[in-house]
Amino acid sequence: MLRERADESALATIExxxxxxxxxxxxxxxxxxTRVRNFRPQELEDLLTNREAVRILLxxxxxxxxxxxDALGLRPHTQLRLDRELQSxxxxxRLRGLDLDEVAEAGRKILEDTPQGTAEAGKQLKERWPDREHTVLGxxxxxxxxxxxxxxxxxxxKSGRAVCTTVENWLGQPQQAMPREELVLRYLKAFGPSTVMDAQQxxxxxxxxxxxxxxxxxxVTFRNDAGKELFDLPEAPRPHPDTPVPVRLLPEFDNILLAHADRRRVIADDRLGVVVGGKPTVLVDGYVVATWSVDKQKNITVDYIDKLPSSRQKAVAEECDRLRAWIRT
Structure with missing residues (x-):
């Protein structure tokens, strides 16, 4: 949705x-x-407050x-990785020797009874496990x-600190893992053509x-310049390489920068620090050429990584003006 803004709802775009x-x-x-024509923040706020969309570790x-x-269908797939993270x-x-399932069930009761931060819940758990740090338990x-x-x-x-409860408690439904086949097809719909390693990344x-x-x-399958096999959905759009791509301003950690093992289709290897550092980026002709920031007065500053011709810099400035006007509304 970066080549042309879509006439879609926020929920349809998220999915x-x-x-x-x-x-x-x-x-x-x-x-x-940057992807949806006439998008207004209230639309996403309504999705969050009406429990149609959620913020969750995935x-x-x-x-x-x-x-x-998708929260109910995707979250079970992440559990093995998250368990391994606790082990290594x-x-x-500092968790060694604990029955983590027992800790989790005790924490579930706390967070479903009174939503709160995980550190706060950890303080209550510390009453049961006094030899452990509350932050570690959280x-x-x-x-x-x-x-x-x-x-x-x-x-x-309006924002606030991270107050949590379980997805089952918030949505009133149990988790049910979607088939891995659906997961792969949904990934390809969003980010194909891609390799197996891309999907795993x-x-x-x-x-x-x-x-x-x-x-x-x-x-359908293809081979890239390195000879690696790429998969895609047969009906997916695959524009000609010479198709013009407009300037786009991306937020921190945008999906397009993180959705592939080989990110060189969007950003050079020696610039990955820009993404890891959480800086918003500027795409010109589909490639990262600059970072941007906004100050308290809603002014946008662009820091160029590459030298661009004046025509391209003008296009970047125009897109910044559009974003500034949108932020100020």
Missing amino acids: HLFGIQAQEPKSPYVGLW MRGTIHLVSAR GPFAS NALRNKLALVQLPPRGLWH WSGLTKLGEVFEGLRPQL
């Missing part, structure tokens, strides 16, 4: 993109603005904005439970090769 990176609470709003162990339906991550040694809940961050966290006109899952093989009769 088409199979979630939007949302580590920064307001970044999904810019991500939708792909790659990071916060994503997804539809309620920075808190592993982090265990972050990984072991499917927690959603409740509004006003993530609202455009995006999702944080492993062993997707067998899923691609099972779906092969339904897909």
